[in-house]
Amino acid sequence: MPFAQExxxxxYAATVNEVTDYPRLKEDLRVDVCIIGGGFTGVSAALALAERSYNVCVLEANRIGWGASGRNGGQMIGGVSGESQLLKKDPGLADLMWDxxxxxxxxxxxxxxxxxxDCDLKHGYVDVAIKPxxxxxxxxxxxxxxxxxxxYEHGMMSRQETSDALGTDVYIGALKNMGNGHLHPLNLVIGEAQAAVSLGAVIYEQSAALKIDHGDAARVSTAEGSVTADFVLIAGNAYQMVEKSLRSRFLPVRSFIIATEPLSDELLDxxxxxxxxxxxxxxxxxxxxxxxxxxLLFGNRFRYLGEDAAVxxxxxxxxxxxxxxxxxxVGxxxxxGGTIAIPINRVPQLGRIAPNVLYSNAYSGHGxxxxxxxxxxxxxxxxxxxxxFDVLSSMPSVRIPGVSMFGDTIVNLGVLWYGLKDKL
Ligand SMILES: Cc1cc2nc3c(=O)[nH]c(=O)nc-3n(C[C@H](O)[C@H](O)[C@H](O)COP(=O)(O)OP(=O)(O)OC[C@H]3O[C@@H](n4cnc5c(N)ncnc54)[C@H](O)[C@@H]3O)c2cc1C
Structure with a gap:
């Protein structure tokens, strides 16, 4: 588990509106809710709770948005992954799942x-088809x-319309959805963190949660301090280590993005x-x-390639x-790259490890x-x-044996298998 990293x-990091510098936790705090992880899940929950006047503390091991939330493709895509599994179990959930x-x-x-x-939010998105x-x-x-x-405006696009809109012939058609869109994810999560702080939340960076002592009030310890809280939320996603049992419930799949130099107006057209x-x-x-x-920010889900930008x-x-x-x-x-948590059944992982210790992780590519x-x-x-919460936590999670010990090997085998399926 990486601690205290930039x-x-x-x-995104090169074009951030504000370089955050929240303090390290060096005291013993008492709050209503302690949130472990300062990505979208943790910060979004912190803001929602602060808006309801809860006294909230966020502990982030590195920097706000350091994980997948500050590295992703920035594509705002609708739907909950694994939805079909939930609907198979209970078709009566169709309206709720749609909402x-x-x-x-x-x-x-x-x-x-x-x-x-200020996070460059724009609307307009296409799902592109490679196969019939x-x-x-x-x-x-x-x-x-x-x-x-x-x-919002939506509709199928023919092969020709897709080619005209995207300047490439590799797709045979598309579904346009102008309610989906894209944004600068790191600036969004940092802006939400600022909003939470403006409502009284406290944030500590480079303050990894190392241990949870359970009880009517749970106590979360960091290297130099602690937070005692009525509720704890574990929101470390693919990067969390504090509750190891949660890590065997998804494949930590790597995804990588390259960003070109700014393109000329002729190319953009x-x-x-x-x-x-x-x-x-x-x-x-x-x-x-x-x-x-x-x-052009161009991303791909792939086998493990390490962190070297040149590679x-x-x-x-x-x-x-x-x-x-x-x-x-173009240069x-x-x-x-970053790590995406993908459960076998694709259903996001929400639940509790104790009555007052909740978790929310693993949204596949729809985070x-x-x-x-x-x-x-x-x-x-x-x-x-x-x-x-009851609906989203109702699906039993599938454990993947050996994933924490042999993570990269298992992921690479999984990638090979899914790559073959994609080709069918
Ligand atoms: C390259 C890439 C591209 C993606 N593209 C898209 C996309 O275009 N659209 C989309 O919808 N989704 C996309 N995703 C998925 C999406 O980014 C994630 O689902 C989402 O950001 C998860 O947010 P999170 O807050 O749960 O986790 P994260 O953002 O990973 O945050 C977890 C945080 O918890 C911290 N943490 C972990 N353990 C501890 C601890 N013990 N103590 C304190 N802090 C801790 C970590 O340092 C980290 O900052 C992509 C992901 C990647 C990696």
């Missing part, structure tokens, strides 16, 4: 506006959007004139979008050029949206409203 050398699938977007939009968070079966899935999704009176976020439906998916300063860039550039040969003379300015839903659901549960 941000990875990403495009939950879009709730994170509303929370993000409301916060960006209410707290005036993808088109069939998108047509079903499109029919559902229509049936549900989805309020060809490759993405409508500034859409783009994602394919493979497990080893490719996803890309433009940054506010007009770089990541060398590996990903040919992938980007397969889609965009037009960028052959790569940033390359980085931007679902972490914001989860923050609100956790705040509800702590305030005594259980409906959504």
């Amino acid at each position: 941000h990875t050398s990403s495009y 939950m699938g879009w709730r994170g977007h509303d929370i993000i939009r409301e916060r960006v506006e209410h707290y005036d968070i 079966r993808h088109l069939r899935e998108f047509e079903a999704a499109e029919a559902k959007l229509t049936r549900r009176n989805y309020p 060809v490759i993405n004139p409508h500034d859409l976020a783009v994602c394919d439906p493979n497990f080893l998916l490719e996803y890309f979008r433009l940054s506010a300063d007009k770089r 990541i860039a060398a590996n990903h550039r040919p992938r980007m050029l397969r889609t965009y040969p037009q960028l052959k003379d 790569i300015d940033y390359a980085w 931007v949206n679902v972490t914001h839903l989860a923050g609100e659901v956790i705040a509800d549960a702590i305030s005594g409203t259980m409906e959504r």
Whole structure:
């Protein structure tokens, strides 16, 4: 578990609005809620609780947004992963799951506006099809959007329309959804942390939670202090070590992103004139979008490549050029990776390890949206409203034996297997 690290050398860290410098915890605190982990889940829950006048403390081992939340593709995509599993169990949940699938977007939009968070939020997204079966899935999704009176513009795009919108011929069609979008994730989570602090929350960085002593009030210890709280939320996602039993419930899959140098207006007009976020439906998916300063941010889920930016860039550039040969003379300015927690059944992992110690982790690739839903659901549960927490925590998690000991080997085997499935 990395402790007291600075941000990875990403495009986001290089363009952050504020470099956070919250203190280390060096005292013994008493609060209502102690949150372990300062990513979207932890910060989003902290803000939702502070808005309800709870006395909240966030402990972050590194920096706010240091984990997946400050490194991701920034694609704000609707839906809760693993939803079909929950609906198979109880079809009566269809309305609630539909509402939950879009709730994170509303929370993000409301916060960006209410707290005036500068995070380059833009609307416009396409799911792109590589195979005919993808088109069939998108047509079903499109029919559902229509049936549900989805309020944002949406519709299928033909092969030609997709090629015109994206300047590439690798896709056979697409589903456009103008309610999804993209944003600068590190600036969002830092802005939300500032908002929580403005409402009385306290944040400690470089203050890893090392141990939880359970009781009517739980005590969370760090190297130099402690927090005693009526409730604890474990929100360390793929990076947490304080409760090891939670780590065997998902595959820690790596995903990597490269950011080009800013593109010329001529190139932008060809490759993405409508500034859409783009994602394919493979497990080893490719996803890309433009940054506010007009770089192409091109990401891919992949086997473990380490942290070396040069290695990541060398590996990903040919992938980007397969889609965009037009960028052959364009330089790569940033390359980085992060870890995504993917449960076998894809259902986000919410639950309790003790009556007053909750956890919320593992949203597969849908975390931007679902972490914001989860923050609100956790705040509800702590305030005594259980409906959504009970639904999301109802699915038994599947343990993956050996994943904490042989993590990278198991993940690489999993990646090989899913890569084969993608090709079918
Ligand atoms: C490269 C990449 C691309 C992605 N792209 C997208 C995308 O485009 N769209 C999308 O919706 N999702 C995407 N995701 C997934 C999304 O980023 C995550 O689901 C989401 O950020 C998870 O947020 P989190 O707060 O739960 O976890 P994290 O952001 O990982 O935060 C966990 C935090 O907890 C801290 N922590 C851990 N243990 C302790 C401890 N013991 N004490 C104190 N602090 C601790 C860590 O330091 C870390 O900062 C992507 C992920 C990656 C890695």
